[in-house]
Amino acid sequence: MVLKVCDIRNSTYLQIKLPSVILVTMKFVSWNVNGLRAVLAKGFEDYFKASGADVFCLQEIKLSEGQLDFAPQGYSCFWNYAEKKGYSGTAIFTRKEPLGVEYGKDNEGRVICLEYEDFYVVNVYTPNSQDELRRLPFRLEWDKAFREYVKSIDALKPVFICGDMNVAHREIDIKNPKTNIHNAGFTIEERNSFSELLDSGFTDTFRMLYPDLKDAYSWWSYRFRAREKNTGWRIDYWLVSDRYSGHVKNAGIDSHIMGSDHAPVYVELS
Numbered sequence: 001m002v003l004k005v006c007d008i009r010n011s012t013y014l015q016i017k018l019p020s021v022i023l024v025t026m027k028f029v030s031w032n033v034n035g036l037r038a039v040l041a042k043g044f045e046d047y048f049k050a051s052g053a054d055v056f057c058l059q060e061i062k063l064s065e066g067q068l069d070f071a072p073q074g075y076s077c078f079w080n081y082a083e084k085k086g087y088s089g090t091a092i093f094t095r096k097e098p099l100g101v102e103y104g105k106d107n108e109g110r111v112i113c114l115e116y117e118d119f120y121v122v123n124v125y126t127p128n129s130q131d132e133l134r135r136l137p138f139r140l141e142w143d144k145a146f147r148e149y150v151k152s153i154d155a156l157k158p159v160f161i162c163g164d165m166n167v168a169h170r171e172i173d174i175k176n177p178k179t180n181i182h183n184a185g186f187t188i189e190e191r192n193s194f195s196e197l198l199d200s201g202f203t204d205t206f207r208m209l210y211p212d213l214k215d216a217y218s219w220w221s222y223r224f225r226a227r228e229k230n231t232g233w234r235i236d237y238w239l240v241s242d243r244y245s246g247h248v249k250n251a252g253i254d255s256h257i258m259g260s261d262h263a264p265v266y267v268e269l270s
Contacts, residue, residue: 025249025270029053030123030162032219032236032262035062036070036091042259048072051266054095055114059125059164061089082109090123090163111146113153119244120153124163129184136189139166143193151200158241160269161202164219164262165237167194169204172214173234185235202239205251205267218253218263227261238267 029051033039036058048056049072056075065081075093080103082088089109096116104111104124114121124146129136150159167190171177180186198204210216217232226232238251250268257264 025268026054027052027266027268028055028057028121028160028162028238029264029266030057030059030236030238031264032059032125032164032260034060034260034262037063037068039259040068040070044259045072047254047257047259047264048093051264053093053266055121056093057112057121057123057162058091058093059089059123061091061109062086063089078112078114080104080109080112083107088125090125092121092123094121119158119160120156122150122153122159122161122163124161124165126164126166128166129187129190131184133182133184133187136184136187140189140193143190143197147193147197147200150197150202154201154241158244159202160241160244160267161239162237162265162267164235165194166235167191168233168235169194169198169207172212173217175215175217175231175233185233198239201242203242203245203248205238205240205245205248206234206253206265208245208248209251216253217255218265220261222261236262236265238265240267240269244269 063081064085071077072093075095076097078092078101080090090112092112092114094114098114098116100115102113110125112123127135127139127142129139150161153159166185168174168186169191174180174186215230217230217234218236220227220232240248247270248267249270252266254264254266
């Protein structure tokens, strides 16, 4: 860009060349596919291509290494498999090669972190507290360790966190809050733990843009025609470091996309 400045003394123009500023918007998508092999038979590749995602994160891939050869053209692929067959696991597909990749040290394939020049992307599949809350103590210990991890890298550069975090944070995030208060994913302990994560320096992008939007869910039980009735929970998220929240241009839930009991969630960042 060239700025012309008039020199009054001799009525000439001085040309000052200024650096151009180009704003680039990137799209990030996250989806708990509840089995990648199963969802591939239900149109996954069509949605993957149509999404135009720069970074596409998956949870609950339910794969072991070598079981599936899925490598979309133009993307680098990163996989974290659970030791137990047909269980858990995460994956990330990214157009831009990261500087580095780190995998969670658990044996359930629950975390992948990619480092870029200006930010980190963390893909997480948070443990479910399960029936009768038998895994709640483990879940809360997990939350604490995960919170400390993302805080440590947030001290270096902004962090984008996504995934099935297995908690509906507020009453607005669940269809029937009163009857689920003691159920996994909506206990006071889990919700408080998620609040601690947000309070440590992260923003829920969807709620930032739509603080009062009701009936916006990302997961529905397969039972009782829950999705047809929209009796759901919002448990899938894109979080960003607070200091980066001003770069959020859009966030949403593609609730019309079928194939899993979860819907994809996305965020667009400049």
